[in-house]
Amino acid sequence: MVFKVIFQTGHANIAAKQLNVSAPKISRCLNMLRATFDDELFYRRQLGLKPTPVAEFLYEPICQFCDAVSKIEQSLTDKPGEDCPSILKIAVTSCIMASLSLAFSRSEYRPLIGAVQFVTWDDNSADLIHNGEIDMGISFDGSSEHPLSVESLGGLSKVCLAAEEMHPIWKSESGISLENICHYPFLCLDSVGFNDKIDPLEVFARQSGGNILDVSRVNTRDEWYSHLLTMGTVSFLPCSEAGIGHHLPGVRVERLCDDEVARLHGDSMAPEFMLIETQQEHRRYSVEQRELIIQLIKQLLSAS
Numbered sequence: 001m002v003f004k005v006i007f008q009t010g011h012a013n014i015a016a017k018q019l020n021v022s023a024p025k026i027s028r029c030l031n032m033l034r035a036t037f038d039d040e041l042f043y044r045r046q047l048g049l050k051p052t053p054v055a056e057f058l059y060e061p062i063c064q065f066c067d068a069v070s071k072i073e074q075s076l077t078d079k080p081g082e083d084c085p086s087i088l089k090i091a092v093t094s095c096i097m098a099s100l101s102l103a104f105s106r107s108e109y110r111p112l113i114g115a116v117q118f119v120t121w122d123d124n125s126a127d128l129i130h131n132g133e134i135d136m137g138i139s140f141d142g143s144s145e146h147p148l149s150v151e152s153l154g155g156l157s158k159v160c161l162a163a164e165e166m167h168p169i170w171k172s173e174s175g176i177s178l179e180n181i182c183h184y185p186f187l188c189l190d191s192v193g194f195n196d197k198i199d200p201l202e203v204f205a206r207q208s209g210g211n212i213l214d215v216s217r218v219n220t221r222d223e224w225y226s227h228l229l230t231m232g233t234v235s236f237l238p239c240s241e242a243g244i245g246h247h248l249p250g251v252r253v254e255r256l257c258d259d260e261v262a263r264l265h266g267d268s269m270a271p272e273f274m275l276i277e278t279q280q281e282h283r284r285y286s287v288e289q290r291e292l293i294i295q296l297i298k299q300l301l302s303a304s
Contacts, residue, residue, distance in 0.1 A: 002029040003041070004066055007059050010048030021127060022145060087115045088285055090293070091125040091137040093191045093273070096300070098221060099240040100138070103300045109292040120220075121192055129278055135285055137276035138297060141193020149280070153273045153294065154301040158239040159256045159264065164228055170252060178204055178260055185214040187233035189224045194271050200264050201236070207266065225251065240300050273301065 005015040012030065016023045034041055037058070042049035051059070092100055101118055104110060121139040128134040130146040142150040161176060163169055163184075172180050182205050190196040205212050216233060218224050227233055229250050237245060237253070245253040256264075275294065277283060283290075 001066060002026055003033055003055075003058070003062055006030070006042060006049055007051055007055060010050070012049065020130065020146070025124075025127065087117050088113065088136075088289065088293075089117050089119065089134050091121040091128070091134050091139070092118050093121045093139045093194070094219070094221065095189055095191045095194075095238055096138070096240055096273075098244050099238070100297065100300060102244065103296060107296055109296055113289050113292050113296075123192060125192075126276065129276060132278070132282065132284070135277075135283070136290075136293075137274075139193055139274055139276060140191055140271050142274040142276060143193070144276070147279060149275075149277045151275045151277075153275050153297050155272045156238055156301075157261070159236050159261050160239050160242045160245065160253050161234060161256050162228060162237055162245055162251055162253045163234040164232065165250055165252045167232065167234065167252070169234055170254075176254065176256065176260070178263055179208075179210065181234055182210050182212045185216065185231065185233045186212050187224065187227050187231070187235040188215065188217045189221065189235065189237070190217050190219055200266075204264055204266065273297065 001019060002015060005018050006012060006026075009015060009018070012026045013023055016026045019026070030042070037054060039054040040052055041055045041058075042051055044050075097118060097120060104113075104116060104118075107113075119134070121137055121141075125134060125137050125139070126141075126144040126146060126148060129137055129148060130144070138153070161169075161181065167184075169176065169180060169184055174180070178201065181201065186199070186201060188195050188199045199215070202212060202215060216227060216231065218227055224235065225248055228235060236256070239255060242253050242255065245251060275297075277290075
C-alpha cells in the first residue's frame with residue numbers, strides 16, 4: 001500500500017495521511033521496500049518522488065496484489081458473528097506487566113473478560129491501536145498523533161526498592177533515603193512516557209546538587225533481574241510488582257517510605273497509568289469487558 005500510494009501521489013507525507021500512519025513509519029516501509037527490491041524505487045525531485053524503471057514495472061502487479069488482499073479482508077469483515085475478537089490484545093507498560101498478568105490469571109473476572117494477550121507497550125503501540133492491531137493500551141504515555149481516547153486509571157504513588165540480598169544498602173543504619181540510593185549504581189527499567197528519557201531519581205539528584213554514582217537502563221524484567229544480581233545495582237519498582245520481586249531468588253525488595261517517595265516525585269504529581277483506546281465506534285470488545293479490565297487494574301494499583 002505504501003508503494004502504491006507513493007507511486008500515485010509522488011509524496012511520502014500524503015501517503016502517511018491517506019494511510020493514517022506516521023511519516024517515520026512511511027519512511028521505514030520505503031527503506032524496507034528498497035532493500036527488498038534492491039532498487040531506489042523513487043528518486044527525490046523538486047515536485048516530489050519520481051518512480052524508477054523498476055518501480056514502473058512493479059506498479060501494475062502491486063496494484064493487483066493490493067486489490068486481492070482488499071477482497072480477502074472484505075470477505076473476512078463480512079463474516080457473521082465475529083464482531084468481538086476471540087483474543088483481546090492489550091499493550092502494557094513493562095513495569096507492571098508481570099503483576100497485571102498474575103492478577104488477571106487469579107481474577108474472578110477472567111471468565112467474563114475472556115482470553116487476553118498482554119504485549120509490551122512501545123513506541124509503535126499507539127499506531128497499532130489506531131490500526132486495530134491492538135485493542136487497548138495501559139501506559140504512562142497518553143500522547144499520540146492519532147485521535148485516541150485516553151483515561152486515567154490511577155497514579156504510581158507507592159514505590160519499592162530492590163537490590164541483591166547481600167547488597168550493602170540493606171545495612172544502612174540511618175534507613176534507606178534517596179541520598180543513600182544515589183551512592184550506588186542505579187538501574188532503570190525503561191517505561192515509555194515515564195523514565196525512558198530521565199528517571200525521577202536523576203531529577204532529584206540534579207535538583208539537590210548531588211550525583212548518582214552510575215545509571216544503567218534495561219528494557220525487560222529478565223535483564224533487570226540479571227543486572228541486580230551481577231552488577232551491584234539498586235532499582236525502583238512499583239509496589240504492585242513487589243510480591244513477584246520477593247520470590248526472585250537472590251533479590252530483596254523493601255517498600256520506600258512515603259516521605260522519600262514524596263521527595264522522589266518532588267513538585268510534580270506521581271506518574272499516572274493511562275487507558276488508551278481507539279474511538280468507541282471502532283472498539284471490538286464489549287462495555288462489560290472494558291469495565292472489568294478497568295476494575296482489575298484499579299484493584300491492582302490500590303492493593304500495591
